[in-house]
Amino acid sequence: MRGVILHGPGDVRVEEREHPEIIDATDAVIRVVAACVCGSDLWPYRGADEADAQKMGHEYVGVVEEIGSEVRTVKPGDFVVGSFVISDNTCEICQAGYPSRCVNATFVDGSIGTQAEYARIPYADGTLVATPGTPSQEMIPSLLAASDVLGTGWFAADAAGAGPGRTIAVVGDGAVGLMGVLAAKQMGAERIIAMSRHESRQALAREFGATDIVVERGDEGVEKIRELTGGLGAHGVVEAVGTQESMMQAIRATRPGGSVGYVGVSHGVEFPGIELFFSLIHLHGGPAPVRRYLPELIRLIWDGTIEPGRVFDKVLPLDQAAEAYAAMDQREAVKVMLTP
């Protein structure tokens, strides 16, 4: 079968590799129906993270082909959505709502790589959630979004305390930031400020529920958020980039006692202790516990309440994965779906 390998910065190849098979009794093998390129895939693509012949891809929807003898909740033929982290969903950490740090957690990236035709998913019961039936073609992008960007934006909005009466600002206009806007809207936030300087992304942010757009960045962006919030700052801020500048922007745009939900994978970020101390904010983030939210997200997609799949603005066959990476790297596409 074919799958994407990143051989080094900018070097994306679709190569033949072994067809995955059941190894453990808790495994499932799925046929990948759709995968995609994540903003976080761009870190190694750009050389900011190491990549040495790494299997790529951690977002996926598919159809179960085969299951191990102990798998109970999914069966061959089921259409499934999985999280980007393998989890058993039974350990104490999973049960407390943090499957992305399950005691048996494995990142799908590298170890599995779902930008491929097939994938072996360990702990299938704990990782995969079956949809109520076979989805329409139109619904597939939305279900795929749930696998990471939607679940991640959802977690960030949750961590930022989105809810009725709240003003939520979103730093980052990539797919995760846009999903943060959608999530904040769904959670009932009164005012959602998207920080973006790209017209097409601003438009998408407004479609997803943004009430205000701030084009300024850094301290100017912070000043603008303060102006919009009676001088106090937002109740909560979603940070969906992962740089020092974006993190400080998020922290400084939050009012005392407010919350930053940060999901941009930190790259070279150092939080200044004394500033954080006097900010008196709540800080929560990390690899999103997507599995916790999947049943709810699938339900909201299935009943048509949300349509996160609109974040995909390009679809390419798996064989053109290199083009997909390039399009996202150049910001020509917000998010690219790959169909094997």
Add this chain to the structure above:
Amino acid sequence: MRGVILHGPGDVRVEEREHPEIIDATDAVIRVVAACVCGSDLWPYRGADEADAQKMGHEYVGVVEEIGSEVRTVKPGDFVVGSFVISDNTCEICQAGYPSRCVNATFVDGSIGTQAEYARIPYADGTLVATPGTPSQEMIPSLLAASDVLGTGWFAADAAGAGPGRTIAVVGDGAVGLMGVLAAKQMGAERIIAMSRHESRQALAREFGATDIVVERGDEGVEKIRELTGGLGAHGVVEAVGTQESMMQAIRATRPGGSVGYVGVSHGVEFPGIELFFSLIHLHGGPAPVRRYLPELIRLIWDGTIEPGRVFDKVLPLDQAAEAYAAMDQREAVKVMLTP
């Protein structure tokens, strides 16, 4: 009247200064019945923070002498406890529970200085809480503790998610750490691990509710906490020191999804972004919103449920303030009460 001035590192003097008077209609002037030396006073005392003829002291209980024309909730003769931060208790930040970052917040340290015979308290309605009557002499240390160390330990335990079924570790065996133990106990924590290598403080921690003592520090201390918690780490950790080592100890001793409540004033701390990201913990802390908790803390002290005043192990007259600072600096005393 007399009050403590810190002229420079180690240079504590009790000097004559002007008797405070009502300036604004929302002011009260109180006669300080008891004040004390805080762990945070040791930072400038030791030269870690600047001190240039600074008025010292931010913990206080006293009797109202005089009030401005707009003060409604306290009156002359009332015995009052106040927070270490002046707050109006009416602004949006106060109403959300964060009076220590009130839009009209002023730190009592420096601007007022309650290691003195009298003090002018701005925003008296928002800052002071009257006790139900005149307290007994025995109760005064406990009420004084509520002014900062108890309220701060309480906030930290709250931020650390202390509650039934929870294991809470406490980094720091100073007065705030010990109050964190008491608070965690009062909030129903199942297991409370005090990290301390001083026998007398260990004994006090046990009296306040610690179920376990860990003497190891740094990574060894973290390892020990993991051993005690099935390899997962504590549900929550109170950080009550403020150094890089203590902060990393707190973060690393917390399980994924758990919470660090940090109240040690950060000195030279930098949080490594990537480690914090993957830790997936909640981080909340800063100058404690003591005023939020004061009514409840006074009630618990008044009805004898808690006796935080046991944290004071030395009482000196105000004139011997220099001796009080030296005793705490040398760790000969956990906390020293000063009586004007």
